Structures are given as C-alpha cells and as structure tokens.
Amino acid sequence: MGVPLSSYTVLKYIADSVDVAKRPNIFQSIEMELALDSLKEYSVFAFIIHDPLVHHNFHAILQKQFQNLHYSSGEHLVFFGLVDSPKKLSLVGKRPFYQDVRDMVTTYEEMYKEDASYSAFALANSLNIEPELLPAIVVTHDTRLSSFRYYKTSANELERQFSRLTGISYQMNAYKELPNLSLEKRQEILYDLLDKDELDLCDEKGSSDLVESMARALSDVLSFLVPDSRDYNERTIKKIATEQKRMSIDRVIKSLEELKIDLEDVNMEEMENHHLFTTIEELNITLAVFLKLSKHNQPQMDLETYQ
Helix, strand or coil: CEECCCCHHHHHHHHHHHHHHCCCCCCCCHHHHHHHHHCCCCCEEEEEECCCCCCHHHHHHHHHHHHHHHHHCCCCEEEEECCCCCCCCCCCCCCCCCCCCHHHHHHHHHHCHHHCCHHHHHHHHHCCCCHHHCCEEEEECCCCCCEEEEEECCCCCHHHHHHHHHHHHHHHHHHHCCCCCCHHHHHHHHHHHHHHCCCCCCCCEEEEECCCCHHHHHHHHHHCCCCCCCCHHHHHHHHHHHHHHHHHHHHHHHHHHHHHHHCCCCCHHHHHHCCCHHHHHHHHHHHHHHHHHHHHHCHHHHHHHHC
16 A cells, blocks of 8 residues: 555554553553554555655656555555655555645645755654665564664666565565564564565665654654644644654753763763764754754744754
C-alpha cells in the first residue's frame, strides 16, 4: 500500500504508545490503540526520502510510478513518500490511514520556496542519514523500533527494489504471526531477508539506531510542518502538533543541559576529543532544524520562547 505522506497523527500516537509502555500503571489511550490497530497487518514499512529539487529525475519517476507501486506492493508492505508525492493522487488502501498530510508539506514549501528542500534535510537528519545518501529507502519491521536500515535508491532501481520489498513483506508476515518473537528478533529476521534478497542495488546502504523510536523521530519533524487551518479537525491536529513541537524542543534543550553538567570539569582543549562531543553537535543540529522550521510557522511564539 502506498501513502502519499505518512500520517502525522498515526506516527505520533505510535510513538506515544512506546513511551507509555515504559511507564508502569499507565494505560494506552484509544487513539494509541487505533493507531497500532491500523498498522497491524503490515510486516514491512518503507519510507522514501528524497529532495524533489535536487533529485528531479527520481522525483519524476516516483510521480509516474507511485500508483503502480501502490497497487503492486501487496497486502503486507506499506510505503510512504515523505517529502512530496504525485499531485491530485489520493490513494486509499484496504485499511486507510487517519490523515494524509501531504497538503501540509505542500503548503509549507509553497509559502517558503527558498527552503523547498529543507523538509528533506530535516527528515534525513532526524534519522541520522547524510543528505548525500538521498534519495533513500528507509526500511523497518515496525516504527516502534529505534533501529532501521536504509538503502540508496535511484530512478533506475526504484521499481526493482520495491518488487523485492514486496516479496520480503510476505515472508515477514509469516514471522509476524509467531507470538513468541519479540519486535527486535523480527527486525533481525528482516535484516537477514534484506541481505538475502540483495536490496542494495545502488551499492550504498547503512543502518541506524536512534535514541527514541523511529515513529517519534519522524513525528517530531512532521509536527513542525502542520499548517494553520480553520477546519475543526485540522485545528485539533494543529493543537496536538503545537504541543509536540514544544516538547520536542524541550527534550533537546534538557539533553544539552544535562551534557553541560557532565562536561563542567572537562578542559576546553580536550573538548573536541571527548566522547560526548559528537552527541552535543548532533543535538545542536537537531535544535537548529527545529527552530528553523518553527521560524516559518510561528516565529514569535516558538523562537522567542527558546532563544
């Protein structure tokens, strides 16, 4: 199944369910249960991240092939076009998602055309993927996990890679039915299948393990792209997104403050060689990305609060 852009609300509630699971005596909300239920039939998740301005040939192919990929991806593979998708194309699978937020990214990039590539950079950065590795296909068994694989893709290899992913999704579905396998073990099985079926057709791949879940990393960035709207349902989503934006920035600032305490006794000359220096750099980049996105949407509220 293809989704023009991943649902912000679904990813947000999946991320929340991971946090709740770590806290005793707290139950999942109805929204969390519905989000998890909407994804239970899928065994492989793939996210296409690309810059439509830089990778214009790839973008043209994705637009042309999106509908075919949607109908040929089977029942157990769901893929998302995170940056842009075919215009005037609204696809609904057997199990439709809550909110197609392609429009919110389109609105953002039309308002700030000089930063039309910025959402691609922000999403890649949130997953620790270098921009030069785009376009890329990010693959995981479950977005509640913090680990994933990513593979460079191209206009020439996209269709073949997705054909192989479809086959892998059917194999993975058999493992998903086994109750005694943890999510982590299923992820290991997926990695073995990816290696066996040689998804790395462009000879560049990588893996990453985030501090938080993949759903949290992606929904944090998407929360900054939700535009203002007079529609009641969209205003509700905007309210949820605004709160998540604040929490996202607060988490980064809190982490930086904790690291500052840890480094109080470190000599400045030794700072660059300290094992925490890379973490500090990464957090500062993340904070800069969040503030850049905030500046476009609500400059007074967000930037003045966190300067």
